[in-house]
Ligand SMILES: [Mg+2]
């Protein structure tokens with residue numbers, strides 16, 4: 001059956017982008033804060049950890065301009081820009097970005113690459129610049145309100161599977177095909193919800209690959225990739 005209505009869902013860090021925003025901005029501007037993140041990961045919820053790292057970097061004088069420059073110069077493969085631009089131009093695909101980074105990081109980079117207008121929605125953690133130049137970051141799921149009930153392993157800040165289902169509800173009717181591009185262990189929960197006609201494009205060196213190998217249970221087709229040029233090849237055949 002011909003696919004008339006297609007959805008492409010992108011994780012951001014190490015999936016659409018070729019590095020991890022949360023770590024990269026500190027590798028560029030404050031390597032000691034980067035080390036602090038490495039040493040404290042797992043002891044504090046990750047979004048809260050990055051919010052604290054941003055406050056620490058701000059306190060020692062890292063500016064908004066420095067953070068924005070780091071974001072614009074973070075590795076982002078030209079083949080990924082082409083892949084999205086070409087598929088978008090064919091007009092049957094909706095693009096949705098679903099990420100545990102934050103709204104400012106993603107907006108800054110997508111605008112710089114000329115991709116921002118191609119995305120129907122970006123669902124991620126909210127962030128905003130304070131007048132002081134501090135980037136204030138919060139969890140998508142407010143820790144003081146009702147929490148999600150994910151049993152697959154999503155972090156408290158967001159269940160990506162729930163967010164994918166909520167997107168489907170906002171954008172009925174059902175898509176003929178969903179293509180999900182991801183790399184991390186937090187992409188496993190939404191991947192479990194993909195159907196037999198859907199496709200998971202799993203990057204080979206992340207937690208998603210390991211989780212699939214360990215737990216399995218996917219209904220969708222899985223294609224493995226390492227470089228963005230391979231995603232471009234797959235997109236060109238959709
Ligand atoms: Mg990722």
Ligand SMILES: [Zn+2]
Nearest residue numbers: 150154159189
């Ligand atoms: Zn989940």
